[in-house]
Amino acid sequence: MSLLKGKVQNYAWGGTQYIPELLGLEVSEKRCAEYWLGAHVNAPSILKTPEGDKSLDEYLHLNLTRVLGTKIADKFGRxxxxxxxxxxxxxxxxxxxxxxxxxxxGFKFENEQGIPLTAKNRNYKDDNHKxxxxxxxxEFWLLHGFLPKEKLIQVLKTIPEFNHLLTVFEDKGYFGLYKQVMEQTTEESNKILQPLVNRLLPLYKAGELDRTNPGYWAAKAVDSANDTTILDKGIYSIYFFNIVMANKGExxxxxxxxxxxxxEGQNMELMANSDNVLRGGLTPKHVDVPELLKHVVFEETHPNIMLGELQDDGIERIYKSPAPDFELSQILLNSENKYQSVAQTAQVLIVIEGEAEVSEGDVSLVLKKGQATFLSAESDYRITSPSLATIYKATAP
Ligand SMILES: [Zn+2]
Structure with a gap:
């Protein structure tokens, strides 16, 4: 059991306050988008051990089976x-x-084509799913999957600039509609989207659009874009996808x-160890439309907001997913209760609110807000709090 120190990623879309305040760092103008806890080669976390600082990446390399346990070590190798x-x-x-x-x-194909891993037009950075x-x-806002059919038809009917797309959708479905707009030239999409944007911007600036309205996000995208001469085709997606709001803890x-x-908002995110992202707009990064169209599932999505399953201890809430790579849970403590567990494989715990004490045998570690710890397989540990604590835990099922 050791303190784990992650790395802050300063991407341009990040906020300036939340992560520095969480970690007890000075707040500045600097954008702090992500705080990474893990062994990813691009930004491995640091283990604070009695023998000094160790990169989690290298530490795992030397102790893989012991730290992950045989099952996970054999299955993933990392x-x-x-x-x-x-x-x-x-x-x-x-x-x-x-x-x-x-x-x-995709990874094999791009390797065979001789496209360097670091090339801008490289789609597959590794051979893993994500x-x-x-x-x-x-309160967290996101776009998630295509709108159900009836709702999408309503959008195409209501927005005058999209009226001509109604027959495309009726004839060719989600694939035909998305392909048509994503394959438009900049000139074509600008011509369609400009009147819409012209109508939205004054409303957005006057605070007359709310976050459930796609117009809010379309106007925000245009308002924060560096280049206003090209209207991003991602605006179509804002109108075609579900706008979802997840409350704290969902x-x-x-x-x-x-x-x-x-x-918009703050979240804890847990993912498979991969960097494979195919993009469809709202980014200056590489967008490969044919490749994107190959991988999008063209069907309606009814968003599933998960509340997690509270365990018998009344303390841990597990958010189950079909992914074999990870399991995310929330642990809520007060001064009266105590969390107890035996780790099946490696775990990362981070205190998001309050303070906690993690103990294993007669060794214990106090974790203040923003601090994290790394536990190996078979760690038999307990967590208490002097007052209140909200902890998030990452492990593999
Ligand atoms: Zn993603």
Missing amino acids: LPFLFKVLDVNDMLSIQVHPSKIEAEK PEIMVALS AVFQDAGIPHAYL
């Missing part, structure tokens, strides 16, 4: 998950993640093929 705190100020790119089989194929689960730490799972984008 820590299967990456745990993150996100602070979304400006919306992220619209994206979809490939299935495991598609990722293996399912993701998030729990909201505040979770959403993104499986392979579900198009999605985080819009």
